Amino acid sequence: MDKLWKMNLRDIDPYVPGEQSKDKNIVKLNANENPYPPSPKAIEAINSFNCDGLRLYPDANASAFKQAMAEYYNVQPQNVFLGNGSDDVLALCFQAFFNSDKSIVFPDITYSFYPVWCRLFNIPFKNYPLNDDFRINVDDYAEENGGVVIPNPNAPTSLGEGKDFIEKLMKYNQDCIVIIDEAYVDFGCYSGVELTKKYENLIITGTFSKSRSLAGLRIGYAIGNKELIAVLEAVKNSYNSYTVDSVSMAAGTASIKDKKYFEETVSKVITTRESVIKELRALGFTALDSQTNFIFATHDSMNMRDYFEWLKTQKVFIRYFNLPRIDNHVRITVGTDEEMDIFLKKTKEYLNK
Amino acid sequence: MDKLWKMNLRDIDPYVPGEQSKDKNIVKLNANENPYPPSPKAIEAINSFNCDGLRLYPDANASAFKQAMAEYYNVQPQNVFLGNGSDDVLALCFQAFFNSDKSIVFPDITYSFYPVWCRLFNIPFKNYPLNDDFRINVDDYAEENGGVVIPNPNAPTSLGEGKDFIEKLMKYNQDCIVIIDEAYVDFGCYSGVELTKKYENLIITGTFSKSRSLAGLRIGYAIGNKELIAVLEAVKNSYNSYTVDSVSMAAGTASIKDKKYFEETVSKVITTRESVIKELRALGFTALDSQTNFIFATHDSMNMRDYFEWLKTQKVFIRYFNLPRIDNHVRITVGTDEEMDIFLKKTKEYLNK
Numbered sequence: 241m242d243k244l245w246k247m248n249l250r251d252i253d254p255y256v257p258g259e260q261s262k263d264k265n266i267v268k269l270n271a272n273e274n275p276y277p278p279s280p281k282a283i284e285a286i287n288s289f290n291c292d293g294l295r296l297y298p299d300a301n302a303s304a305f306k307q308a309m310a311e312y313y314n315v316q317p318q319n320v321f322l323g324n325g326s327d328d329v330l331a332l333c334f335q336a337f338f339n340s341d342k343s344i345v346f347p348d349i350t351y352s353f354y355p356v357w358c359r360l361f362n363i364p365f366k367n368y369p370l371n372d373d374f375r376i377n378v379d380d381y382a383e384e385n386g387g388v389v390i391p392n393p394n395a396p397t398s399l400g401e402g403k404d405f406i407e408k409l410m411k412y413n414q415d416c417i418v419i420i421d422e423a424y425v426d427f428g429c430y431s432g433v434e435l436t437k438k439y440e441n442l443i444i445t446g447t448f449s450k451s452r453s454l455a456g457l458r459i460g461y462a463i464g465n466k467e468l469i470a471v472l473e474a475v476k477n478s479y480n481s482y483t484v485d486s487v488s489m490a491a492g493t494a495s496i497k498d499k500k501y502f503e504e505t506v507s508k509v510i511t512t513r514e515s516v517i518k519e520l521r522a523l524g525f526t527a528l529d530s531q532t533n534f535i536f537a538t539h540d541s542m543n544m545r546d547y548f549e550w551l552k553t554q555k556v557f558i559r560y561f562n563l564p565r566i567d568n569h570v571r572i573t574v575g576t577d578e579e580m581d582i583f584l585k586k587t588k589e590y591l592n593k
Numbered sequence: 594m595d596k597l598w599k600m601n602l603r604d605i606d607p608y609v610p611g612e613q614s615k616d617k618n619i620v621k622l623n624a625n626e627n628p629y630p631p632s633p634k635a636i637e638a639i640n641s642f643n644c645d646g647l648r649l650y651p652d653a654n655a656s657a658f659k660q661a662m663a664e665y666y667n668v669q670p671q672n673v674f675l676g677n678g679s680d681d682v683l684a685l686c687f688q689a690f691f692n693s694d695k696s697i698v699f700p701d702i703t704y705s706f707y708p709v710w711c712r713l714f715n716i717p718f719k720n721y722p723l724n725d726d727f728r729i730n731v732d733d734y735a736e737e738n739g740g741v742v743i744p745n746p747n748a749p750t751s752l753g754e755g756k757d758f759i760e761k762l763m764k765y766n767q768d769c770i771v772i773i774d775e776a777y778v779d780f781g782c783y784s785g786v787e788l789t790k791k792y793e794n795l796i797i798t799g800t801f802s803k804s805r806s807l808a809g810l811r812i813g814y815a816i817g818n819k820e821l822i823a824v825l826e827a828v829k830n831s832y833n834s835y836t837v838d839s840v841s842m843a844a845g846t847a848s849i850k851d852k853k854y855f856e857e858t859v860s861k862v863i864t865t866r867e868s869v870i871k872e873l874r875a876l877g878f879t880a881l882d883s884q885t886n887f888i889f890a891t892h893d894s895m896n897m898r899d900y901f902e903w904l905k906t907q908k909v910f911i912r913y914f915n916l917p918r919i920d921n922h923v924r925i926t927v928g929t930d931e932e933m934d935i936f937l938k939k940t941k942e943y944l945n946k
Contacts, residue, residue, distance in 0.1 A: 244768035245794040248693045248740060249824045252831055268649075277645035286840060287640050292630035294809035294844075296621075297802070324677050327833040335713075340601045360688075360831045387601060415597035441598040449650070456647035456839035471602045478605055478713045480680040486809035487639060487840050491647075 252360070261557065267582050269573040270557040272395075272424075272534050274453040276505040276576075278495060282454065285494040289487055298486040300477070305489045308496045309461060313433050318466045321473065322492075324483040326423055326447035326460030330389075331357050333443060333462060336475040337417035338363045340386030344416075347376055349566060351391050351421065370397070370565075374528060374536075378405055382412040391421040393429045393531040396561065396571040400429030400531030410439045417468070419443050424532035426451035426506055427513070433463050440465040443472075450533055451506050452495050459484065459492045509533050513574040519584055523591060538569045547590055554586045605713070614910065620935050622926040623910040625748075625777075625887050627806040629858040629929075634847040635807065642840055651839040653830070658842045661849045662814060666786050671819045674826065675845075677836040679776055679800035679813030683742075684710050686796060686815060689828040690770035691716045693739030697769075700729055702919060704744050704774065723750070723918075727881060727889075731758055735765040744774040746782045746884040749914065749924040753782030753884030763792045770821070772796050777885035779804035779859055780866070786816050793818040796825075803886055804859050805848050812837065812845045862886050866927040872937055876944060888925045897921045900943055907939045 261268070277283070306317040313320070323329035334357045338344050343366040346354050358365040368380035374397040381388055388409065393400035410418060422444055425431045436442050443464035449455035462472060476483065484492075495502070513530055520527045520537055527537040538544055548560035548570050559571040572583065614621070630636070659670040666673070676682035687710045691697050696719040699707050711718040721733035727750040734741060741762065746753035763771060775797055778784045789795050796817035802808035815825060829836065837845075848855070866883055873880045873890055880890040891897055901913035901923050912924040925936065 243794070245770055246820075248690055248770055249821075250689045250692050250828055252824075252827045271650055273650065274648045276648065278647050282647075283644040286642055286644050289639055291636040291639050294631050294635075295627045295629065295806035297624055297626065297808045298811070324838075325833060325835055327835070331832050336603045337601055339603050356831050360828070416601055417598055441596070453648035455650045455835075458651070458835055458838040467599075468602075471605070474605045475603055475713070478709050479684050480678060482678055482680070482808075482811055485677075485811040485838070485841060488838060 263555070266555045266557055267575065267579045268557050269575050269579065269583060270559045272450060272532075272573045273455055274450060274505065274509070274533065275574070275579060276453055276508065278453040278491070279498040279501040281494040281498040281501070282452075282491040285490040286487055289490055294486060298482050298484065298489060300481045302484055302489055305484070305493045308493045312496050312499075313463055315433070315436070315463055316466075319436065319463055319469055321462040321464075321469050321476070322484050323460045323462070323476065325449065325458040326421070326445050327353060328458070328483060329445050329460035329462050330419070330421060331360075332472055332475050332479070333419055333445065334358070334363060335361055336472045337419070337443070337468070338387040340416065342384065342386035344387035344389065345381060345383070345385045346389045347394065349374065349394075349397060349563070351395055351423075354389055370394075374399060376401065376405075378408050378412070381409055385413070385416060387416045387418070388413050389419040389421060391423060392432070393424045393427075395424065395532065396534070396536050396559070396566070396569075398528050398530035398532045398534055398536045400425075402430045403432075403435070406430075406432045406435055410435070410442060414441065417441050417443060419445060422446045424450055427531055427533050428510055429531035436464050440467070443468050448492055448495060452502065453505070454491065454495060457488045457491055459488055509574050512577055512580055516572075516574065516580050516584065520587075523587065533574045535572045535574065536569055537572065542591075544568045544570050547587075550590055551583075551586055556583050556586050558583075616908070619908045619910055620928065620932045621910050622928050622932065622936060623912045625803060625885075625926045626808055627803060627858065627862065627886065628927070628932060629806055629861065631806040631844070632848045632851040632854045634851040634854070635805075635844040638843040638847040639840055642843055647839060651835050651837065651842060653834045655837055655842055658837070658846045661846045665849050665852075666816055668786070668789070668816060669819075672789065672816055672822060674815040674817075674822050674829070675837050676813045676815070676829065678802065678811040679774070679798050680706060681811070681836060682798050682813035682815050683772070683774060684713075685825055685828050685832070686772055686798065687711070687714055687716060689825045690772070690796070690821070691740045693769065695737065695739035697740035697742065698734060698736070698738045699742045700747065702727065702747075702750060702916070704748050704776075707742055723747075727752060729754065729758075731761050731765070734762055738766070738769055740769045740771070741766050742772040742774060744776060745785070746777045746780075748777065748885065749887070749889050749912070749919070749922075751777075751881050751883035751885045751887055751889045753778075755783045756785075756788070759783075759785045759788055763788070763795060767794065770794050770796060772798060775799045777803055780884055780886050781863055782884035789817050793820070796821050801845055801848060805855065806858070807844065807848060810841045810844055812841055862927050865930055865933055869925075869927065869933050869937065873940075876940065886927045888927065889922055890925065891922045895944075897923050900940075903943055904936075904939055907942075909936050909939050911936075
């Protein structure tokens with residue numbers, strides 16, 4: 241018989257994060273990482289950090305960082321929550337806000353962590369299929385539910401929705417908490433942050449990992465009305481009071497204050513993205529209109545899995561999902577112009593084979 | 594009527610972390626922080642960190658850091674788990690290992706987060722009172738239970754237990770997971786890490802916040818058999834794949850490799866502690882034998898709460914717990930010799946009032 245103590249182990253499917261290649265020569269377009277380094281101000285904050293102070297615990301309330309966030313987003317510090325990456329923030333939101341017996345709802349094709357957190361925290365959930373054009377049908381969300389979570393723009397489809405969509409969603413959902421996950425919003429999509437002042441049951445989450453090139457530091461945030469943020473803080477403080485470390489706070493604060501560098505790099509990514517989408521379409525690809533730092537594409541006469549696998553042999557890494565409805569699509573992160581030139585050259589090579 | 598969406602909020606008592614004073618002139622002996630800076634090697638790792646790489650996600654498996662930990666603790670990398678401070682590691686352990694219908698058990702006087710996590714994760718729990726001398730009675734733990742968590746040394750009592758205690762505890766508890774929380778172990782207590790090779794249901798947790806002066810960075814760990822670590826990784830990866838950031842990993846790796854500095858600073862804290870305990874006893878205090886970086890003390894003819902409050906007016910911060918059985922005790926963190934001289938001078942002043 242098996243040992244009795246094994247009965248007490250959590251029975252969970254191991255979610256295995258994608259392995260990062262050690263090879264420095266690959267063109268890495270598989271993790272939606274930013275091709276540009278973080279703000280020089282953020283780098284300076286780390287490399288000149290007074291490390292003697294690390295013997296002390298961080299400021300659990302992250303006051304200075306929250307102040308800088310509040311100024312940037314035109315809200316009050318009490319409207320801002322900070323966490324260890326937006327996965328930490330979203331996981332805490334699920335625990336804080338999804339405590340109904342009714343199912344929470346989200347699209348069938350979306351961020352893969354949502355069902356994982358539902359299973360971890362025993363939250364019932366239900367999916368609404370995206371339309372055939374991969375758009376979210378907002379009218380699906382008029383049904384009674386235990387909460388809503390929608391990424392805007394959605395991933396991996398890259399499609400963003402505007403203010404009218406969110407207003408409609410909020411009109412349908414007045415009795416539950418609505419989370420809009422804005423991980424990619426800075427790349428040209430409408431942000432609902434201003435609407436948190438109008439809808440007190442709306443919470444916006446975001447990350448410094450994409451548009452701010454700080455994936456390696458783990459900074460995520462939520463913005464919403466004071467009451468929601470207080471519940472989120474209470475849950476966080478019941479889990480781990482000090483999730484954002486002192487060095488990350490210093491770098492995050494420097495990054496959010498450096499608006500100029502942020503706008504320049506985001507704009508470079510957008511310019512590259514538009515030019516690559518145009519080239520892909522000229523090559524016969526169907527590429528959705530992207531408001532993110534990635535491109536979601538397919539090609540009528542190609543097996544996208546084979547294409548993905550072949551690119552890997554050429555040291556160009558993109559992303560393929562072996563999932564219903566999107567198993568002949570790929571997701572391509574927008575890199576530098578030089579990286580995208582290699583990607584396009586290899587793509588042409590594949591098409592001419 | 595209250596808004597319906599409020600029904601979905603998590604109903605939780607806000608656990609409010611202690612506020613850090615902004616005043617640089619206080620003698621801060623209230624948070625068990627180390628008075629010495631982190632290893633110069635750890636500081637160098639941060640201040641010379643190649644921050645361009647922060648645009649990429651951290652290594653979710655923390656391979657290099659785990660390798661260094663394995664070498665230090667004489668185990669394999671697969672026996673090591675890393676997290677965002679030991680609170681994160683312990684919270685994940687509670688979710689991973691305490692899934693029985695039976696109550697988990699821990700002492701009545703112990704780390705205050707244990708009951709908080711039990712409530713957060715709906716884990717039933719039961720306390721066994723410490724003996725009158727504040728020792729844990731290991732025979733209490735012979736009863737059937739859903740899991741055991743014990744800090745060794747215990748906090749805030751500062752008392753540590755030896756190998757025989759742990760072996761007896763493991764003999765009593767063969768059908769559940771036993772967590773030994775070794776946050777303070779480096780200050781002179783027996784570590785059960787070697788026993789994880791003998792008892793496959795034993796898990797040891799620890800932190801870089803105390804003996805390694807890295808509270809500001811958030812690094813915690815667990816050591817145990819491969820199967821337990823794999824379950825812990827599965828739960829972690831279902832919550833947030835990237836809890837330890839790239840800068841923290843680099844600093845943690847440098848710290849664990851710098852054995853000499855570690856031993857020197859730990860030894861300084863121990864020397865100061867022993868001398869302060871001697872002086873306090875000479876002043877009529879009852880101070881327990883400490884195997885930690887703090888002193889747990891009372892005085893027959895003193896109201897310890899008044900003493901604590903008065904010290905605060907003198908800019909000397911120690912810790913007072915308004916809790917049953919220990920409400921006439923204080924916890925004093927061991928600072929530098931200079932800080933402890935001020936503390937003792939003020940204490941004599943108070944006694945002579």
